[in-house]
Amino acid sequence: MPVLDSTSNLERPADRETLVSVVVPTFNRAELLRSALRSVQAQSWTDLEVVVVDDGSTDETQSVVASMSAADNRIRYLRQPNGGVSAARNTALANCRGAMIAFLDSDDAWHPTKLATQVEVLRALPAVGMVWSDMNAVDVQGRIVHCNYLQRMYKGYRRLAQGQLFPESAPLQDVVPQIDPALAGVKLSWGPIYSHMLYGNLVHTSTVVLRRERAAAVGLFDESMKAGGEDYKFHLATTRLGAVAFLDQATIDYRIGGADQITNLKNQVHFATAFLKTLEEQIAHHRPELQLTDRELDRIRAEAHDWLAAALIEGGQRRLAAAHALKAIRQRPATRNSWKTLAKTMLPRTAVELVRAARRLRSDASVASM
Numbered sequence: 001m002p003v004l005d006s007t008s009n010l011e012r013p014a015d016r017e018t019l020v021s022v023v024v025p026t027f028n029r030a031e032l033l034r035s036a037l038r039s040v041q042a043q044s045w046t047d048l049e050v051v052v053v054d055d056g057s058t059d060e061t062q063s064v065v066a067s068m069s070a071a072d073n074r075i076r077y078l079r080q081p082n083g084g085v086s087a088a089r090n091t092a093l094a095n096c097r098g099a100m101i102a103f104l105d106s107d108d109a110w111h112p113t114k115l116a117t118q119v120e121v122l123r124a125l126p127a128v129g130m131v132w133s134d135m136n137a138v139d140v141q142g143r144i145v146h147c148n149y150l151q152r153m154y155k156g157y158r159r160l161a162q163g164q165l166f167p168e169s170a171p172l173q174d175v176v177p178q179i180d181p182a183l184a185g186v187k188l189s190w191g192p193i194y195s196h197m198l199y200g201n202l203v204h205t206s207t208v209v210l211r212r213e214r215a216a217a218v219g220l221f222d223e224s225m226k227a228g229g230e231d232y233k234f235h236l237a238t239t240r241l242g243a244v245a246f247l248d249q250a251t252i253d254y255r256i257g258g259a260d261q262i263t264n265l266k267n268q269v270h271f272a273t274a275f276l277k278t279l280e281e282q283i284a285h286h287r288p289e290l291q292l293t294d295r296e297l298d299r300i301r302a303e304a305h306d307w308l309a310a311a312l313i314e315g316g317q318r319r320l321a322a323a324h325a326l327k328a329i330r331q332r333p334a335t336r337n338s339w340k341t342l343a344k345t346m347l348p349r350t351a352v353e354l355v356r357a358a359r360r361l362r363s364d365a366s367v368a369s370m
Helices: 007-011 028-040 061-071 083-094 114-124 155-159 210-216 229-240 265-289 296-313 319-329 334-344 349-368
Strands: 017-026 048-054 075-079 100-102 131-138 144-146 169-172 186-191 207-209 244-255
Touching: 007 210, 007 334, 017 028, 017 207, 028 048, 028 061, 028 083, 028 265, 048 083, 061 075, 083 100, 100 114, 100 210, 114 131, 114 207, 114 244, 131 229, 186 210, 207 210, 210 229, 229 265, 319 334
Parallel strands: 017 048, 017 100, 048 075, 131 244
Antiparallel strands: 100 207, 131 144, 131 207, 169 186, 186 244
């Protein structure tokens, strides 16, 4: 199947107003991909197409997709040389024909009513350009480890008081009266949240459904961010362009423990670096749109430098860590965390490890006494 040369395809009319295009990038995950695609086939919303982009896999990915697409012509297969998840998603976006676009990473799986619920939200709220949801975390065997894992995984939620994020919320049945009765009481929140998103990512990509027009306005995923952070940049741009909505209900199973995930400590330097880069770009280019004071922006910058400094210490890059700790202190001189981080850059590695071990012991003792 030919690959279109740009995401200008998204500016063309959709084939049908009810068609959902499902973007599935994959690389060497043949068996997990099979499970992901089965979860799409099990959706109660059936007017969909699946655009699988194989990012240069060397395993059985092509044969897995071939066997499934032979029995289900809604599944389309594209192959390209390995270029990273952003490049794969961009290729898929350039070939989407639906009025709505959903993302699914090939190691995740959807719950059966996910698309139907989120599509109905978009139809009921015309000003909303994107809706995302909570998720459950599962282990490599697919067993649930944590329910409603989103706010545990994304630290941006911890900086926001309960109920502070969205200007409007209601039970789902009040917005979508025809919704499945089992979901009637689920909280739906919506409105503009761009400024809040600057504190950190709040959106997990595999939970997202967005309008074709919003995706066209956002543009491409950043292909230079090969080690992570491209999701945050894309979703931040999505929130900058208008209202979004959050469904406080898990609609996917998110597999934890992968080598390429934000939960992997080895990737923290990449994610922290990408976050800081995106943050500075947004402030430089869109400061008038941010409803944040200079003091609040200083705090956000300081926390970003602090995160990167801590990650660099873990990676043994102490001189660079000290530079970022000093930048954090310049942004917020009174913050104790940044001074502690700076002090760690001057301590022998063994001393830092001993302090960390002592903290773990105190934490374990505290839990045992409860």
